[in-house]
Amino acid sequence: MNRSSRFIFSALCFGFAFLYLPILMLILLSFNDSSIATVWGGFSLRWYSALLNNEQIINAALLSLKIAAVSATFATILGTMAGLALTQMGRYRGRLIFTGLIAAPLVMPEVITGLSLLLLFVSLQELIGWPLSRGASTITIAHITFSMAYVAVIVQSRLASMDQSMEEAAMDLGGRPMQVAFDITLPLIAPSMLSGWLLAFTLSLDDLVIASFTSGAGASTLPMVIFSKIKLGVTPDINALATLIIGTVSIGIIIASWIMFRQSKRNEVG
Amino acid sequence: MKDLSGPKATRYSQPLGDKLWRNFVIGLPYLWLFLFFLVPFGIVFKISLADPIVAQPPFTALFDFGANTKNWLHATFDNYLFLTEDNLYWISYFNSIKIAGISTLLCLLLGYPMAYGIARSTPTVRNVLLMLVILPFWTSFLLRVYAWMGLLGKNGVVNGLLAYTGLIDAPLELLYTNGAVYLGIVYTYIPFMILPLYATLEKMDLDLQDAAADLGAKPWQVFVDTTLPLSMPGIIAGSMLVFIPALGEFVIPALLGGIDSLMIGRTLYDEFFVNRDWPLASAVATVLLFILVIPIMLFQRSQQEKK
Structure with missing residues (x-):
């Protein structure tokens, strides 16, 4: 190895150690019987059983899953439409503003998005009496808004790289645009819609700031409960919760990318 | 055949x-967004132009068309004036820009x-590394920040290791410092930097580098004169993807930072939830948005050039 490739190699090793050691440490600590991080009290599952008996956390997790599923579904529908509108619809008035509206939520600091949505909900309530109270429904609307932009970007990049000859052929054969979209375009972009849904789901599940702003007194999502617990310091049952969440997500992602990898291999051969 | 390249919608009478x-x-x-x-x-x-009042909602109306009001427009710049007068906000904005920039x-x-x-490794290795x-990015942001609390705390793993090896006698103050905030931001945002960089580096034609090397350029010269300028779009996209959200970051300074790690996202959050001064929080947000206009436009341009 020459000098520059040795440098690249050590940067890779350092970088991945930096990314993964904290998570591995967290997983290890979740099995520690002692509640002090520096003392190994032996292997134990007691923080996991404490977790399962914590009703507040279980309820918050169920609420978060519900909000994530609903908002991801709507975000996928709206985001796919936005992706189509950006690539397949030619020119129309306000297209430039639309492009900006899609890209801006991706980088907007959460405190601004959260505050502005809350003020919108408050103003709407004054004007038209809706929403009556803030909670799961307002959080869901907020999550749809920022995650549909992510779905739109994923769908858009797939559409842009796609060969459009099939759609053109269908149109030339007299297919109507809506028919062509449902029969040809959507099946072709289904995998990216699925990744968009999964991304929207995880983003919603993970969001603390926007949910804190748009929620009312009653509804606490899982990140909100976690945050109020860890603000005061490390607690071992959160280690266990983190291990469960990170473990589930990682296994899901690894399986998904393995399937996609095999499919792309098959497409190359076939 | 020429009209095929035109906008599709005009090809047929609709x-x-x-x-x-x-x-x-x-x-x-469009309507939703x-x-x-x-x-x-x-x-x-x-x-942000309203006065705070003790009511529900806690601010005055901008327009007042009541019979006994002299001015139908009620707007004030007091909130913005207050931002310039109180050092807290100057420090918060300045600190945010500094911390986000250095991170x-x-x-x-x-x-x-x-x-x-990653871009220069074999396809199989590349796929694995990319996935890593x-x-x-898919696992919880909040929990990854939390992982550092366990590492850096007084009774944390790092202090434990240092004490075990005898390097220190008393635990170091690692958590609740500015250093911890830098660490947290780099840790959570680095995938946003690597991915756009990888995308430009992977597409890059290596002929130029080879030619430069054949003509006798030293490796660092090849890098500075060809690779680096060619990867500029990726550098800009990645930097903006890190800088913009980091500037308004709330969770990381709230969990890892100390009392003096003021960042504007945290100041805004406290102004809203603790002081319940909605107009002032709105003014803080408006100013932050103005600071972000230039980086957001830079990011937009780098995205447009990609197409």
Whole structure:
């Protein structure tokens, strides 16, 4: 190895150690019987059983899953439409503003998005009496808004790289645009819609700031409960919760990318 | 055949159903983002011009068309004036820009060689490494920040290791410091830097580098004169993807930072939730948005150039 490739190699090793050691440490600590991080009290599952008996956390997790599923579904529908509108619809008035509206939520600091949505909900309530109270429904609307932009970007990049000859052929054969979209375009972009849904789901599940702003007194999502617990310091049952969440997500992602990898291999051969 | 390249919609005279479909596909997401993303900014600006009052909602109305009011428009710049008078806000804005800027630079310094290494490895290794970069992005942001609390705390793993090896006698103050905030931002945002960098480096034609090397350029010269300028779009995209959200970051300074790690996202959050001064929080948000206009436009341009 020459000098520059040795440098690249050590940067890779350092970088991945930096990314993964904290998570591995967290997983290890979740099995520690002692509640002090520096003392190994032996292997134990007691923080996991404490977790399962914590009703507040279980309820918050169920609420978060519900909000994530609903908002991801709507975000996928709206985001796919936005992706189509950006690539397949030619020119129309306000297209430039639309492009900006899609890209801006991706980088907007959460405190601004959260505050502005809350003020919108408050103003709407004054004007038209809706929403009556803030909670799961307002959080869901907020999550749809920022995650549909992510779905739109994923769908858009797939559409842009796609060969459009099939759609053109269908149109030339007299297919109507809506028919062509449902029969040809959507099946072709289904995998990216699925990744968009999964991304929207995880983003919603993970969001603390926007949910804190748009929620009312009653509804606490899982990140909100976690945050109020860890603000005061490390607690071992959160280690266990983190291990469960990170473990589930990682296994899901690894399986998904393995399937996609095999499919792309098959497409190359076939 | 020329008209095939033109906008598809004009190729046929459109029956009503096609037009409805087209308007529906464009109109619905447009309307949604207009109502739930653009309009709210207008409301934030409107409320930033109001006075705080003890009521529900806690601010005065901008327009008042009541019979016994002299001025129908009630707007004040007091909130903005207050921002310039109180040092807290200057420090918060300045600190945020400093912390976000330095963190972006650190992300670039660590992310560039990583992206380069990934782009130059064999396809199978590349897929695995890419997945390892993306994987943390899918796992909880909040919990990854939390992981550092366990590492850096007084009774944390790092202090434990240092004490065990005899390097220190008393635990170091690692958590609740500015250093911990830098660490947290670099840790959570580095995938956003690596991915766009990888995308430009992977597409790059290596002929130029080979030619430069054949003509006798030293490796660092090849890098500075060809690779680095060619990867500029990736550098800008990655830097903006780190800098912009880091500037308004709330969770990381709230969990890892000390009392003096003021960042504007945290100041805004406290102004809103602790002091319950909605107009002032709106003014803080408006100013932050103005600071972000230039980086956001830079990011937009780098995205447009990609196409």
